[in-house]
Amino acid sequence: MTTALFSEDQRDALQELTNIGMGQAGASVAAVLGEFVQLSVPRILVLKPSLIPPALERIVGPEKVTAVRQGFHGDLRGEAVVVYGVAHCRELADLMGYDEVPDEATEHELLLDVSNVLIGACLGGLAEQISAEMGFSAPSLMATEVEVGSLLDVSRMDSPCALFVEVNFSLEKRSFACHLIMLLPEDQILVLRDAIDRFLASL
Amino acid sequence: MTELTHGELGGFIADRVEIGVFAVDVEFKVTLWNRFMATHSRHSAADVLGRNLFEVFPELPRSWLERKVRHVQALRNYAFTSWTQRPYLFRFDHNRPITGGVDAMRQNCTFLPVKNEAGEVVQVCVTVQDVTDNAIAHEELAASMAEIEREKAEQRKLIGELAQAQNQLLQSEKLASIGQLAAGVAHEINNPIGFVNSNLGTLASYVDELMVVLDAYTGAHDQIPESLRSAIDAQIKGVDLDYLREDLVNLVTESRDGLDRVKKIVQDLKDFSRMGESEAAWADLHHCLDTTLNVVANEIKYKAEVVKQYGELPEIECVASQLNQVFMNLVVNAAQAIAEQGTITVSTGTEGEQVFVSVRDTGAGIPPEVLKRIFDPFYTTKPVGTGTGLGLSVSYSIIERHGGRIVVNSKLGEGTEFKIWLPLHYPAAKTDDS
Numbered sequence: 001m002t003t004a005l006f007s008e009d010q011r012d013a014l015q016e017l018t019n020i021g022m023g024q025a026g027a028s029v030a031a032v033l034g035e036f037v038q039l040s041v042p043r044i045l046v047l048k049p050s051l052i053p054p055a056l057e058r059i060v061g062p063e064k065v066t067a068v069r070q071g072f073h074g075d076l077r078g079e080a081v082v083v084y085g086v087a088h089c090r091e092l093a094d095l096m097g098y099d100e101v102p103d104e105a106t107e108h109e110l111l112l113d114v115s116n117v118l119i120g121a122c123l124g125g126l127a128e129q130i131s132a133e134m135g136f137s138a139p140s141l142m143a144t145e146v147e148v149g150s151l152l153d154v155s156r157m158d159s160p161c162a163l164f165v166e167v168n169f170s171l172e173k174r175s176f177a178c179h180l181i182m183l184l185p186e187d188q189i190l191v192l193r194d195a196i197d198r199f200l201a202s203l
Numbered sequence: 204m205t206e207l208t209h210g211e212l213g214g215f216i217a218d219r220v221e222i223g224v225f226a227v228d229v230e231f232k233v234t235l236w237n238r239f240m241a242t243h244s245r246h247s248a249a250d251v252l253g254r255n256l257f258e259v260f261p262e263l264p265r266s267w268l269e270r271k272v273r274h275v276q277a278l279r280n281y282a283f284t285s286w287t288q289r290p291y292l293f294r295f296d297h298n299r300p301i302t303g304g305v306d307a308m309r310q311n312c313t314f315l316p317v318k319n320e321a322g323e324v325v326q327v328c329v330t331v332q333d334v335t336d337n338a339i340a341h342e343e344l345a346a347s348m349a350e351i352e353r354e355k356a357e358q359r360k361l362i363g364e365l366a367q368a369q370n371q372l373l374q375s376e377k378l379a380s381i382g383q384l385a386a387g388v389a390h391e392i393n394n395p396i397g398f399v400n401s402n403l404g405t406l407a408s409y410v411d412e413l414m415v416v417l418d419a420y421t422g423a424h425d426q427i428p429e430s431l432r433s434a435i436d437a438q439i440k441g442v443d444l445d446y447l448r449e450d451l452v453n454l455v456t457e458s459r460d461g462l463d464r465v466k467k468i469v470q471d472l473k474d475f476s477r478m479g480e481s482e483a484a485w486a487d488l489h490h491c492l493d494t495t496l497n498v499v500a501n502e503i504k505y506k507a508e509v510v511k512q513y514g515e516l517p518e519i520e521c522v523a524s525q526l527n528q529v530f531m532n533l534v535v536n537a538a539q540a541i542a543e544q545g546t547i548t549v550s551t552g553t554e555g556e557q558v559f560v561s562v563r564d565t566g567a568g569i570p571p572e573v574l575k576r577i578f579d580p581f582y583t584t585k586p587v588g589t590g591t592g593l594g595l596s597v598s599y600s601i602i603e604r605h606g607g608r609i610v611v612n613s614k615l616g617e618g619t620e621f622k623i624w625l626p627l628h629y630p631a632a633k634t635d636d637s
Binding site for chain 2: 028029031032096105106108109112113116117120121124135136138139140
């Protein structure tokens with residue numbers, strides 16, 4: 001595991017900032033969903049592209065998954081992926097207040113909506129902490145019901161390494177859970193490091 | 204000429220841009236309604252501004268839209284819709300009144316929070332982008348992909364069928380060359396048999412003549428001088444002349460019988476293979492069955508007694524060598540199904556316009572899971588090296604080619620019956636006058 005791009009202090013600060021950002025996100029997501037949201041402590045790794053799929057597999061487990069990706073741009077540029085276990089997808093309709101069993105298009109729209117909410121809240125929270133301006137592109141469905149390992153085609157990734165930040169969402173009263181993964185290419189890691197330095201200096 | 208202020212420029216662009224732009228406040232009162240929205244909805248800005256969105260457009264998906272806007276307000280963040288999941292938000296006419304292709308304009312929408320100085324979301328702005336052309340292209344592409352997939356599946360099936368046909372061809376070529384060999388051997392055997400047969404005929408008449416001569420000698424026996432007679436008597440006794448005379452005739456008769464049988468076998472072999480024959484011709488199935496049973500007699504004689512229950516059969520138009528192959532296959536299979544000793548019943552008859560041939564054994568029977576697959580190429584239950592797995596599938600295709608059908612009935616522990624129906628006429632062999 002290489003986190004050498006960050007010093008110990010920077011890494012701790014990133015961990016803390018992410019944590020605070022996610023905490024705020026949790027609160028606003030809870031307000032939207034009307035359920036108390038539990039968030040794991042963010043896992044932060046700097047990984048070579050080839051190590052990203054195995055890392056995902058380790059975190060998510062062997063089940064089949066459906067995933068949504070959304071690009072973000074502005075002061076920080078990267079991609080976020082929300083990974084749902086197939087069984088959990090079906091709970092979304094209920095969660096979002098749909099009464100009927102949704103058809104496939106509705107189910108996919110729900111997935112995109114919930115992913116947009118989670119990504120917007122989490123990355124927005126982090127951006128706010130480091131005073132970064134960020135915009136989002138429309139989310140899109142990456143894959144439905146595939147093996148976790150085949151989700152990302154990292155062979156086309158240019159960056160020599162990527163920052164991998166993973167947060168695990170679960171709801172207190174339901175079995176629903178999903179993983180949010182933020183991926184930043186190497187040049188953006190440096191941007192983030194500078195932002196962290198500015199944040200540390202302002203303390 | 205006065206310069207436009209920054210605000211005026213923004214307002215102008217928002218109004219005239221070829222994208223729908225509108226905004227609502229927290230109570231869904233419309234606060235912005237650009238020209239795109241006015242043109243496509245046929246509701247002018249003056250008509251819509253200040254009114255509740257759902258009052259002007261009662262057809263909108265109200266609860267969904269309310270929830271979407273609430274999320275934008277609560278999370279102070281963008282939200283999106285895509286035509287792939289929700290074809291449109293507003294039902295607008297599309298830009299293809301002539302070329303058509305879809306029922307209404309396909310739209311991608313973005314919901315953006317409009318914040319005040321304090322960062323509170325006071326309004327939500329929605330952009331509506333016409334993506335009809337993309338959507339149609341996408342759908343056409345998807346349709347072509349599906350078509351390609353379908354064609355690929357078809358090709359895979361055809362390739363499979365081709366491989367199967369090739370295998371059957373190989374197998375029938377193999378059988379044909381065996382048949383050719385057998386016919387060649389039969390022909391070669393015919394020559395020596397011919398002269399042995401004719402020699403035996405001559406031998407028989409010589410024996411008869413010798414007997415007449417011998418009888419004459421025997422009649423003169425008493426007149427032979429005493430001194431010679433005792434020596435001759437001793438000789439006659441030594442060779443047991445009475446028995447020898449009797450047996451000599453028997454031996455010749457038996458040899459000629461044996462030779463007849465050899466001739467019959469050779470004829471059967473020739474009939475069975477029918478060298479070079481692949482055209483349909485009129486044939487007597489009973490004759491076919493008899494020759495086949497003779498050819499395989501050796502293989503089945505220790506296992507099964509063959510019972511023939513032949514009915515009245517007209518001649519049918521068929522490729523006899525191929526049908527022989529089928530009959531042989533069924534009879535050999537029947538014999539192999541019998542573990543110790545059993546009966547193979549071959550019956551024939553007519554049913555309506557068709558004739559049938561049934562081969563029934565008293566063997567082990569075929570389990571249902573095997574029964575489903577017995578006509579599949581390469582499916583075999585025989586030990587490696589014993590069967591090709593092609594016998595029944597070849598039989599099946601031969602019968603099919605004859606316009607007939609083959610069915611199997613089997614009961615575990617009781618036996619199996621293969622029944623073949625054949626039409627009187629060979630389907631592919633239509634003559635000119637028909």
